[in-house]
Structures are given as C-alpha cells and as structure tokens.
Amino acid sequence: MGRLPSRRYASEDLHIRGVLGGGVAQASRDQWSSSFGFFAAAVGSAVGLGNMWRFSYLTAEKGGAAFVALYLVFTLVIGIPVLLAELTLGRGAQKGPIGALAHFGGERWKALGALFVVTGFLILSYYSVIAGWTLRYALESLTVGIPRDAAAHFGSVSEGADAFLFHALFMAITMVIVGGGVSRGIERVSVVAMPLLFVLVCALALYGATLENSAGGYRYYLNADFANALSLDVLVAAAGQAFFSLSLGMGAMMTFASYLPREAHLTRESWVIASADFGVAFLAGLMVFPIIFALGLQGAVGESTLGALFVALPGAFAEMGGTGRFVGLLFFVALVVGALTSALSLFEVVVSAAIDELGWSRPKAVLIMGVLVTLLGAGAAWNIAVLDLMDQVANNLFLLAGGLALAVFTGWVMDEPIAEARAGLGSSRGLGIWRFLLRWVVPPVLIFVLWHSVPATLENLWMFFAG
C-alpha cells in the first residue's frame, strides 16, 4: 500500500525550510526519516479501532451499505479537505496544534489548539480501554482460548478492575514507544505494524469469502437501502465517523505533519492516506459481516451495540474450533496493532504540546501525561456507559466542532493557504477546489450536522447524569 520506492528525507531539509509563513527550522526537532515513515505513521493513526470496531458496529447499527456510502461521501467532501488543511498547518509551522494555530493566526488562536490537545487526552483515555479489551482477547486467543459464552465473558472483562488493568498495560506500551521519539519510536513501529495489519486484514477478508453461507453477510453489507437508512441520525454518525477514522479535528495529523520536511507532497499524501483508511475499513466489513452471517449470528448485528464485535465475533470463532481460535487470534492481533498505532498519534499530540508549550523533556511529558490519561480512563474502564458517552461527546461534539474551526481557519483566516499547501514538491492541481470546499462546503455541512448532533449528545449527557 506504500508508494515505493520510499524517499529518504535529507537532514538538510531542516535548514531549507521556512520559505512561506516563516516556518522555523529547529535543529533539535525530530523528523521522519523517510516519506514511507511518515506515510506509515499517518496511515497508522488513521487506521485503527475506528476502521474495524467502530465502522463495523456503526454499519450494522445504521443499516448497512447506505451508511457506508454516506461515510465515503463525507470522507471525500469534508474529510480530505480538512486532512490537507491539517497537514498544511503542521508542516508550515513545524509545531503541533497550539503552536501551529498561533503561528498562522496569532496568539488568540492558541485556545483552539489547547482544545485539540484536551480532545486528544479525552479520546485516548477511553480508546485505550477498548484497546485493552482487544489486547486481552488477543492474549486469551493465544493461551487459553476465549470461552464459548462470549457474552458472559465480555460482560466480565469489559468493566471493572480487569478492564482497567489491560487499559493501563496498553497505555504503558504506548508510553514506551512514544518515549522513544518520533523517528526512533513511532516511525520504527509504524513501518512494521502497518504492512502487517494490511496483510492480516486482507487474509481475514479472504477467509470470510471461503465460508459457506457468507452470502447473506455480503448482501447485508453491500446492498444499499437508502430509503430506510437516510435519516439525520445516520448522517451525523457518518460525518462523525469520517472525522474519527481519519484522525481529524483534533490536530493529530497536524502534529505528525509538523515533523515533515518542506519537500513533502501534501496533496498526494492526503489522497493516499484517505484511500488507505477507507480501503481498510471497507476490507474490515468484508471480513466481519460474512463471518457473522456464516454462523447465523445476524441477530447480534441487528441489535448491534458498542460491544457487538466483542461478543458476536469471539462467539463465532469459538464455534469454529481450532481454526476459529487461530482466525480469532489473527483478528485480535490486527485490532491491537491498529489500536496501538492510532494511540501513538493521540498521545503524541498531548506529549508534543507539553514539550513545545511547557518546555518539558520528552520523558517527563510521557510519564506525567501517560499517568494522567490512564487515570482519566478509569471511568470508562469501570462503566461501559461512561465509555459510550465519552465516545459520543468526543466525536459528535469535539471532532466535528474542531473540524469546523479548522476549515474556517484555513479557508478564511489564514493568509495564502494554497501557496503553503503546495510548497515543496506539492502541485497546485485541485487546490482551488480545496479552498472552495473549505470555505463554502465544509462549514455549512458541519454546522448542519452539529445542529443535530449537539442537542442529541447533550440530551444523552443529561439522561446519564440525571440517572
């Protein structure tokens, strides 16, 4: 999936940077060592639980292919423009969100950057709880096997001390890698993890095709019933998913782009990242639905919830005996790998902000922020309803509002975004359309979506706290 041969980035790039907008060369700042390194890390950020767990459960809950089609449209019309905006801001300023927004918009934009960092903090704290479940399931598949009564098992491990323990373990792994730095930690892991994940997902999708009775799964997944599926609720979910899946609206891609040299070709990067992200989500559907239908578990799909994937699929694997256990192992390893590379980017947002804005050393930032994220995740680990709520608040409010602010900032506030985006080896093709979308399409679409998602999310919050 890479664009080989990979270009190595010369360290001299550090010194030729900064033509436009005064991007500042900082000799001490880490940098990706090759274009493939950045690509692997960025795709690693995008591809994660969002593609496998969230995409599948939303597709099931929101009526199959019509949801998928909408999600694709949102990816094209609002996802890619905002992705390119994030890459442009990050590379141009050579800073994470707080510094980048201040660089291009002045000090008062720092607050938005700070909000992004808080969002990263919030998402990572519950994302890591789910990642902890996948880690546990992978270890269990390898050792004792997942019990046949998958629903009871999920009930006992998804909340409470066990869930917290695996969340903390997952956070510890994330901390070790991010502690290693950008090129020596995140990049080194991503260049191995991403190809591995891709091979695993392809293999599992092919396996799904070999199962008897899988046809119903494909039919469910690929037959669009727009008449029944097009509702505001589906629209909001598809927009939120487009942002979540591409890691947009909170400066993760901006942070990663801040370690890019000037020569990086941003328009191409954004297309390739978005295609890889959608491709993996689509493949994940091709693996999940046939397996579930082949085993007659479509009931679990119909009443899909956050936990369905952790109940229906392990149940299915357990029914299949030895093969199932092996397939289950591959499946959960794929989930762990995807979750880990995404968590790296979430954590890097928080860590780089502490380094840039508070002047902390990387080890100090990793340690303090890692412990805080782990503690904040305790709520989600103790109660799945809290996790669900955090996911809704993060996606339906923060990411969408963040995306809106980014589009307005890049489209209306920033000087010469087009020149900044095409700096280096970039081309101008399509950049006029990009700015048009950022100005006239992304904001109205997101305002419309927020108009509906804000009251619904606040109501859910209210209901939760009012008991």
Ligand code: PFF
């Ligand atoms: N894109 C990741 C996924 O699909 O699992 C989740 C994510 C990572 C969201 C990083 C936001 C982010 F900044």
